Amino acid sequence: MNKSKSRLRVAGALALSMVMLSACATDSGNEDGNITLRLWTFDQGNADYLEQAVQTYLAENPHLTIEFQGYPDADYVRVLTTAWASDSGNAPDLALIKAYGIVQSFIDNGNLQKLDPADFPELPVFDQKALDGVSDRNTGDLYGIPFTIVTGEIYYNTDIFDELGLTVPKTYEEFIAMLQKIEQTEYVPIVWPSGETVHGAQAADILMNARRGGTEWQDRFLHGETDATDADFVGGLEVIKEVSQYTVDHPQTVTREDALALFSSGKAVTYANGPWIIAQIRRANPDINFASFSMPASPSWPSGTVKPGASDGGVTLSAKSAHPEEAKKLLNWLSTNEPQSIYVNISGKLPARTDVVLEDKIAQQVFDDYLDHGTTQFFTVYTRYGVPSGTDLISEAAERMFLGATPTEAAKGFQDGMDAWFVPMKRN
Amino acid sequence: MKTKMAKSSGAQLNRPPGWLVLLFTAPAFLLFAIFLLGPSISVFVISAFEWRGTTQVGFAGLNNFFQLFDRVPFKHEIPRALGHNLVFFVGVFLLQNSIGLFLAIQLQRFKRARRVLQVIYTTPYLISPLVVGYLWLLLLSPTFGPVNSLLRGIGLDQFALAWLGDPSIALFTVIMIASWQWMGFPVLLYSAALAGMAPELDEAARVDGAGGMKRFWFITLPLMTPVVGTVSILTFISAMEVFPLVYALAGPTGSPAGATDVLGLLFYRTSFQTGLPNALGLSSALGVLMMFLVLGGAFVAKKIFRRIEEGLE
DSSP, X not given: OXXXXXXXXXXXXXXXXXXXXXXXXXXXXXXXXXXXXXXXXXXXXXXXXXXXXXXXXXXXXTTEEEEEEEEOHHHHHHHHHHHHHHTOSOSOSEEEEOTTHHHHHHHHTTOBOOBOGGXXXXXXXXXXXXXXXXXXXXXXXXXXXXXXXXXXXXXXXXXXXXXXXXXOOSSHHHHHHHHHHHHTSSSEEEEOOTTSHHHHHHXXXXXXXXXHTHXXXXXXXXXXXXXXXXXXXXXXXXXXXXXXXXXOSSGGGOOHHHHHXXXXXXXXEEEXXXXXXXXXXXXXXXXXXXXEEOOOOOTTSSSOOOEEEEEOOEEEEBTTOSOHHHHHHHHHHHTXXXXXXXHHHHHTOEESBTTOOOSSHHHXXXXXXXXXXXXXOHHHHHSOSSSSOHXXXXXXXXXXXHTTOOHHHHHHHHHHHHHTTOOOOOOO | OHHHHHHHHHHHHHSOOHHHHHHHHHHHHHHHIIIIIHHHHHHHHHHTEEEETTEEEEEOTTHHHHHHHHSTTHHHHHHHHHHHHHHHHHHHHHHHHHHHHHHHHHHHHOTTTHHHHHHHHHHHHHSOXXXXXXXXXXXXXXXXOHHHHHHHHTTOGGGOOOTTTOHHHHHHHHHHHHHHHHTHHHHHHHHHHHHTXXXXXXXXXXXXXXXHHHHIIXXXXXXXXXXXXHHHHHHHHHHHHOOHHHHHHHTTTTSSTTTTOOHHHHHHIIIIIXXXXXXXXXXXXXXXXXXXXXXXXXXXXXXXXXXXXXXXX
16 A cells, blocks of 8 residues: 555656756746747758847847747748647747748737837838838738848849940840840850749749839739739739740759859859849859849839838747747847858848848848849739739749740730739728 | 268367467567557548647548648649559559569579579669669759760760650659669569469470470460459559658659659658648648558459459459
């Protein structure tokens, strides 16, 4: 009897210690006042950049520990959704989330804490498009602090330009003449990841944005005053079709790796893509000399030359954070120039703050161009709130044109898809 | 009477007690319940509700299922993807059952090299379909791929095609790659079945003057029917669930222009890429549909092969 009682006591003590241990494992604060915040990001690289950017803050706040965790981009939304839904105690206090449709889904789910602009005095220095990307599209409320933006431009090999006697084209007509001249040589005139959905959509925006009519057309489309079957959108698709004559055969098969290899190896002369490619080109070929220009417009087009840009997401605050004040304080510091400068200069991305100076000259040139004639990317920003998404649709429209469809047919396919969910806004 | 009793007691002696049966089957049943039965039941439950992210917002009944047939893009993409799954099944079924059986019969003749060749044929089956897909994507790339370079190098320029970029041949390219990868499995099954056949039957037919083809059609093939049935049903299940190989070769949208889109890709897009508030409910409904398709198809196929077997007896 005594034996069984003592066994029960041992079992009870073990169970109690297990409960206490598990409580310690999930509680991110303790009696010493030390606090642990968890910050998750998509891509381990982003976690490393953020960790380097907050070193000063950690030195000034010795009671604080930040656990950085990066997840593969493809799994991130699922992992984050599950973590915030499970209430396991291991969910992040802060999370870097991609902009627009993705952050909106977390806002709609009630996972994020609304930020009061009055608490963030540095906000006026941010690019408005970057802030829009992490705001509720229905109410305009802010839910994150952006770090980077993405743009779209055409990179060119300066050595081959010199060799062929080419200059940066100022108009679309000069651009086509340049491609024709390159076609007469052994080089591929232009490449982009035309076989991939998101990158294909981004390249479509680079090539057709000005022909379609830039911001003014987008505004009319969003308010239901025109649609994708109009002459300007079809004209934009005609630009893609015309330019695709100067790329490799079967453009619908070109992957990111193919396009990068073609450009960095010096086989292709120009490359339509975003600023993240700068570091990748340098890694692939440290000796390559290159620069960038914005896709030039024709004088006959409804818009002049524009550089489409968009928010790349931002750091958001969990609605269930156990330390909301500490997390908000950190978020406030993250909005200042120092961490933002460190982050973009290490990562090679473009800043969301307009006063950040970039060490990379090509990236600074791209950013200056964006500040000079930037516009909002259409497909990434406005057409990813429903199914089928505009990025899938424009990518499929381009693929269909590569395979022989006319721009009018491709435009109709795009509009039919958008009609499934898109509801125009009302003008105030 | 004595004989009956002896038989009965013998049967009782051979039959293990119930608690022992339960004890030995419990671990397997537990794993089955946790990893298969539980998720299968939960997907039914999830599909019957409306979701906002991972928060349940109300009972939907069959509404999620209706949406799959009413709503763009699902009402266009489900029939297209299902059609591709069925073409995929037919293609792989024909290739596996013809080439697989042919290889297995040839292996019976090469007794020395049999083991080595079986290992060679089976190796692709043991590699992850994602790895196989990405390898073939590189091999078939029109820009850098060695396959087209080789074809051009030997003067066969007209065969240097956009294997995965031309909608008219992309699905067939995927079928060829899947058949190549999975071939080892039917070869193993057919080899085992051939090895288990009584050689006297073949020898008797030979003595009676039957040629090679006659012996195959009237002796070997009928005896192989149960294995052909097993291979076909497993091929059907694999074809209806195919995902990683197609994802690696054609991306999440089944490019070019949806020419290789299958139900697995559609399920993945609906679950993880649409960003729809009710993605969980819709994708679960699609999962339930796929489950019924697989179960129903497998049931019908089993019935058909059972009838064929009965006809041969």
